[in-house]
Amino acid sequence: MRNKYMIITIICCALFLNLLVLPKQLSLVSVFRVTEKPAVIVRGSNGSALTVNISFGDVEVEQWIRELSKPFPLLLVDMKWAERFPETVQLIKEKNIPVGLLGDKGITYEQNTPLFIEQLEQFEKTFEIKPLWFRTVDEVFPITLHSMLWEAEINALGSSVVWHGGELPTITKGEIISVPHHRENRVNLAGLNRLYKDRTFISVEDMLFGTTVKVKKIPE
Template sequence: MLKKLVLLTILSLLCVLYVPQLFKPSSSLLTVFRLTGDPIVIVRGAQGSALTVNISFGEQEVENLLEQLIDPAPLLFVDIAWAQRFPELVEEIKTRSLPVALLGVAGEQYETNPELFALQVKQFEDVFEAKPLWFRTVDEQFPHSLLQLLHSAEINALGSTVHWKDGDLPKKVAGEIIAVPHHRDDQVALKDLKRLSSSRPFRSVEDLLFKPSIKTKKVPE
């Protein structure tokens, strides 16, 4: 009888300690979505299509853009200076839980000003109350020193497979990451964004990259 009580006690303790771990969300979903051990620029996934929008300009225009978005929403790369100017739009992004990432300046500026990246990340955290998981320079140039900073900060460098704004729709490619602009002098029209959105099923960047087959581009020396 005593042996049975001891055995039941041990089994109960094991259940308390280990059963909750079986239902715990995967750490890959809770922490940085680090896909590789080395700092690289991700420009393509393994399956499907993902849409990203670079935003650095506009108030009413961006409000109209946000109203048009449907699930799954594209990943919004947001210029932090723009976000600081329009807190109401930031609140809408946060309220709707739209996926958002940090859009940086031209890549070469991080070589001339090494403190700039850390400052922008801090500003992003202050505005969005979360650390960015994804980062993209506005010209998609990632100097080696910047990639090292991203790796140390556990933030992923995300480029794109193709840039598109208007004209013929891009040919569908497995794992493609499409980037569309929303800048002062370079922005996609809402009708063209709608045309692109309806041209193929889109999925989140995370879903696109779950399979670890990733295409990379050469890093500038």
């Protein structure tokens, strides 16, 4: 009996040591669904979360990311942009800034269903993690796309308001603010300081995980 307890103790110690030496990217990867059925998340119940859609920009984006401090916004990144600027991507990874996958327009996925899988695979290869969040550039989520997101255990993320750099939006509990940074539609990233001075931001995960969220139903 004594030998049996000694063996169990040795096995438990070995398992504990293995957990300590797991690669960082494996030990920190987690995936969860915020909703119980397919829906687009557009708001939480408390706080404010900032998200920035990035599909364009070189020096300006790199400098802004270099100067970012906590609480970080959630960056929704276009993979074509990520391929063009690997140094900026590396900076995002080094600073451990939360990042999600920014897709094309919603209708694109009705015409090209394999596109989502291609973008997802590229994201995982680039950032070495599975994204928790996915947003189409126009925040339109067709049924086909939403089914693929649900199957992949990735949350469809919309927003409460899209800020284009003009008048500051009225503060709303649980708001998810989206800021575009595209070739034809972008906010001066330095101007985001106005938002930071106007309200205190928390992460999307802190806002949504374990709380009541408001969603937009997917049309049948």
